[in-house]
Amino acid sequence: MRNRYMFAAILTAICCIAAIVYALHIWQDKKPQPKQNVVRRIMTPRKPIQKPNATQKKKPKAKPKVPEQPFISGTITDTEGNPMTDVCVSNGIVCMLTDSLGKYQLPKDSTARFVYYTVPADCEVAVHSAKDRTAHFYQPIVKGKTKYDFTLKKLPGGAETSYKMIVIGDPQVTNAFNPYFNTADDNHVEISDVERFATETMVDIRRTIRSLPQGTPVYGLSMGDDVQYYGGYNPLLERQIREVLGSSEMRLFSVIGNHDQDGNPEYLHKWEENWGPTDYSFDRGNEHYVCFNNVHFYGKYPSYYSPGELSDRQMEWLRQDLSLTPKSKKVILCYHIPLTFGNNPFHKAQPLNIASEKGHYSSSRLSALLSMLLEFKGGYELFCGHTHFAINHEINHDGHHIIEHCHAAACGNIWQSNINICGTPNGYYVYTFKNTRLTSCYYKGTFWDVQKQMTLFCADTDFNGESYAADWNLPHKRGIIIANVFNADSRWRITAEEDGVEYPMQRINSRGQDAFATGYHRKYAMATSYHFISKQNSYLIMNHLYYYEPKNADSEIRIIARDPYGHTFTESAEEITVEPFHNYAHYYKEE
Incomplete structure (x- = not known):
């Protein structure tokens, strides 16, 4: 019994000791510990690895931005x-x-x-x-x-060592049906301008090309105002005229005119959409052609400078273009508004100081352009349109004689007749280039014989209230003959042969008008005012009229015109026009 009590006492003691030890361990854990420099790593739980599903597509890696x-x-x-x-x-x-x-x-x-x-x-x-x-x-x-x-x-x-360049002034088709007379009576018909250009101008151009020796390279150049949005804006008009202009064998370029844009960005973009850049260049033969937009608008109701102007940026572009062009070439500058005359000038433009052309100025850029052009051994030519009258305009500038070829309009007075306001028929020009030489140039009236380069009039004839005698202060009742020689300039020789003897004809070179064209348009023109076609138009310069007073009333007379390229054109005085509305102004003869 005693042993049993002793065993129980020992077991109780052991339990007490174990309880004391456990209590001491718990107290030690709860006791504050001194700080230690220990870097602890925070572990984030890992996502379980998933095997790719065959149906799932791997996302492409994002490409670095370039x-x-x-x-x-x-x-x-x-x-x-x-x-x-x-x-x-x-x-x-x-x-x-x-x-x-x-x-x-x-x-x-x-x-x-x-x-x-x-x-x-x-x-x-x-x-x-x-x-x-x-x-x-x-x-x-x-x-x-x-x-x-x-x-x-x-x-x-x-x-190519030789080629033809056909130059067309102002097609200027509109979205209106302009009254037009194609018979000898006064009953007008309505034919669209595009149709007239296609069935008249382009038909005649194709005939001219067919008349050339086979294989002759032929190119074309429109001098701007391909369209005019008279009669309402037609977004298809620029494309229509481009396709008509491109319908012959010649490969054709165009410059932009004032009516192609009229200060309206939509019109400008429509031209660019169909023709491309407004400032560009191309080479043919040994000629370097540079085309640019020299129409610059200003004011709330857009007006444009006349003579034409270029911006600083355009001048820099032109300098770069010409600096990369071999100096052995001939340069031909192509633009719409003349640079050598105009009476709505930029403030830096210079007056011409020509008594017979009072009120006219030259472009503020003309001197700079001339200095660039004079570097070329092949020389240069200046081509423009715009005026609706033909003129090879000549001035002396910075000690140099300049001729600017201002081309008559294919549309005449905007498709209401067959003549321009200077009396030159609707038509186009045919140039021949050989190497760097301009060897020929003639004017081709639409449906006219290629040899017909002039029309003759009597100074006294009354053309619907207009006469050459009154316009140019010529003697009356002397039988004075007027010759309108379409492409003439100072290099031409114009004579009257009377009874076998040649006499020089006197040249008219001044602001003024053509009596025949003014009288005709005064009665029939509707798209333009009388002011535009008359002597009231201070822009109009006539320099291809010549006159001769016969020695005898009964003499046989013929007019002889010799151009600077060796060609001679003649016209008999019997062909003098005395009818105020002769058929070539009123309608075309049946071919």
Whole structure:
């Protein structure tokens, strides 16, 4: 029994000791511990690894963003894939030549609308289509696109040594049906301007091209005012006239005129949509043609400067273009508004100081342009339109004699007759270039014989209240003969042969009017005012009228006109027009 009590006491003691030890351990854990420099790692629970499902697609890795390039570039090759070196490329602001690999690089500019090249002389002029042979040498600049390549087709025989250039002044088709007389009575018909241009001007141009020796290279140039939005805006009009202009065998370029834009951005963009850049260049033969927009509008109701002007940026572009052009070439500047005369000038324009052309000015840019042009050994020519009268305008400027070729309008007085306000018939010009020489130029009246380069009148004839004698203070009742020689200038020799003896005719060269054209339009014109076609138009300069007073009333007389290219044109005095509304002004003869 005693042993049993002792065992119980020992077991109780052991339990007490164990309880004391456990209590001491718990107290030690709860006792504050000294701080230690221990880096603790916070562990995040891992997601369970999932095996890819066959039906699930892996997300593509995001491509690193490539910074937008500050330039546009491209390569120009021929149809065989060979690089085209030294081809001038431009965005209308900067010009550069392609390198030995045919590559180019131009700085980006938010105002640039096209990238384009100067058509080399030994390459074909690319066209819009086989049926629309208007030039297509450009690409519109598209947002996000930086590479623009071109492929050129070499001419089989290399650069042409001789070619024809047909120059068309102011097609100026409108969206109206202008009254037009195609019979000898006064019953007018309504024929659209586009239809008249297609069935008259372009039909005659195709005949002229067919009359040339087979294989003759022929090109065309419209001097602007392809359209006029008289009669309401027609967004298809610019495309219509482009396709008609491109309907012959000639490959055709155009400059932009004032009526193509009229200070309206929508009109300007419509022209660009159909024709491309307004400032560009191209080569044919040994000539370098530079076309630019010299119409600059100002004021709330847009007016434009006359003579024409260029902006500082255009002048810089032109300097770059000409600096990259071989100085052996002839340069032909092409634009709409004359640079050598005009009476709505920019404030820096210079007066002509010609007594017979009072109120006229030359462009403020003429001196700078002349200094650039004089660097070229092949010389230069100045081509324009705009006026609706023919004139090879001559002035002396900075010690140099300048001739500016101002081309009569294909539309005449805007499709209401067959004559311009200077009496020149509706028509176009045919130039011949050989190497750097202008070897021939003649005016081709629509449906007129190519040899007919003048019309004759009697100074006393009353043309609906107008007469040459009254206009130019000529003696009355003396039988004075007036010759209107369409393309004449100071280099021509105009004589009257009376009874076999030649006498010089006197030239009229002054502001004024043509009595026949003024009398006709005074009665029939509706699209323009009498002011525009009369002596009240201070813009109108006549310099291709000549007069002669016969020695005897019964003499046989013929007028002889010799141009500077060796051609002679004659007209008998028996062909003098005495009817106020002769059929070539009122309607075309049946062919």
